[in-house]
Amino acid sequence: MQKVTHDDIAEIVRQQKIRLDWDNFDIKTNLTDLGADSLDIIGILFAIQEKYQIKIADESIAAGNWRSIAQMVDQINAILQAK
Amino acid sequence: MIGITNIGIHIAPETVNTVEQADAFGVSRSFIEEKIGITAVSRKKGAMRASALCVAAYQDLVSGGSEAAVEGIDFVCVCTQNGDYRLPQTSAIVQHKLGLPSTCAAFDIALGCSGYVYALHVVMSFMESCGLHKGLLFTADPYSEIIDPKDKNTALIFGDGASVTLMTEDPVLSIGKGAFATHGDMHDSLIKRENKSLSMNGRSIFNFSMLHVPPVVNDCLTANGIKRENVDLFLFHQASRYVVDNLCQRIGLDPQKTPFVVKNYGNTVSSSIPIALKNYLKDSAFRTVLICGFGVGLSIASSLLRRT
Numbered sequence: 001m002q003k004v005t006h007d008d009i010a011e012i013v014r015q016q017k018i019r020l021d022w023d024n025f026d027i028k029t030n031l032t033d034l035g036a037d038s039l040d041i042i043g044i045l046f047a048i049q050e051k052y053q054i055k056i057a058d059e060s061i062a063a064g065n066w067r068s069i070a071q072m073v074d075q076i077n078a079i080l081q082a083k
Numbered sequence: 084m085i086g087i088t089n090i091g092i093h094i095a096p097e098t099v100n101t102v103e104q105a106d107a108f109g110v111s112r113s114f115i116e117e118k119i120g121i122t123a124v125s126r127k128k129g130a131m132r133a134s135a136l137c138v139a140a141y142q143d144l145v146s147g148g149s150e151a152a153v154e155g156i157d158f159v160c161v162c163t164q165n166g167d168y169r170l171p172q173t174s175a176i177v178q179h180k181l182g183l184p185s186t187c188a189a190f191d192i193a194l195g196c197s198g199y200v201y202a203l204h205v206v207m208s209f210m211e212s213c214g215l216h217k218g219l220l221f222t223a224d225p226y227s228e229i230i231d232p233k234d235k236n237t238a239l240i241f242g243d244g245a246s247v248t249l250m251t252e253d254p255v256l257s258i259g260k261g262a263f264a265t266h267g268d269m270h271d272s273l274i275k276r277e278n279k280s281l282s283m284n285g286r287s288i289f290n291f292s293m294l295h296v297p298p299v300v301n302d303c304l305t306a307n308g309i310k311r312e313n314v315d316l317f318l319f320h321q322a323s324r325y326v327v328d329n330l331c332q333r334i335g336l337d338p339q340k341t342p343f344v345v346k347n348y349g350n351t352v353s354s355s356i357p358i359a360l361k362n363y364l365k366d367s368a369f370r371t372v373l374i375c376g377f378g379v380g381l382s383i384a385s386s387l388l389r390r391t
Contacts (some may be wrong), residue, residue: 026329036112037111037114037118038114038121038285039114039118039289039325041287042285042286042289042290043237043289043329044092045286046286046289046293049290058286058287061286
């Protein structure tokens, strides 16, 4: 199975039309530090769930596993691999 | 056929400015203004219970000298999940407070955000099957009684309000076919447990709304044999601007036809649709209105209203 890439998730984030500080963008930076709010994150995670047909647990979000694009990519690939 | 003849509303006059609370809740002012879209939430006086809100909505209905229009009421229905008491039914208290005759039928419907749409169909069917002529359908869910004012998931969203819909055989709007859905597996996403405040999982409600509301809207359009471009107005439950805007975009609706009107008083649960609908009731430019309530349950109900 082809792995999800940082570009894939960055594209999803861009499609959400969020006002992010792309000048200081780094895949390891928390999206909230770039200007995303809690509803933006909900929208991004919904789009990820829909695109990859996965379920993201509330507990995993609360544990801080979905804050940056790098984290998101790692989590998605782990879920897809376990499928 | 029984349908909607008039609507009275009550929005609790006292408000809490949500924008001023941005710092306390750790969110930005723009988040409240642009994303949630609710800059003030209405708050009833503490002593006012659901029945008092219903009476205030009734007073709006009969204001302007239309008292005669409500003579001969033979049915009262109250849609609420926060009635005056666990028992008796709030509709009996409202019947008493309005001085309606003992021959009046009365019962409650315990539904939340989908309640108005469900109740329209229940009331219409009940009245027609029982030969009743003039009914009052109230909605009143004073969430200020059950929310924690320090909980940003709910305190920045819910307001207190009520509505009454006069339903007669001479309606302004007829009620078409309904479409409904229930996702009981998600019931704990919006729940009031014993001795606890209301708990809402915002992410779960958003996911539910985006996944499950659009198919019900499409089912409603199909059931009523109408294309979306021929509907003049889509009145969604006024959950938050973020939810309504995303639904509009996801279903592919014209934003001009999908208003969000609760900026100054908040999400009034089962009252959000009738309070919004009142704005369009007398405007003949709006000939077809699709209404869709969704939330507590988790439950969805949609129907098509046509000007007669």
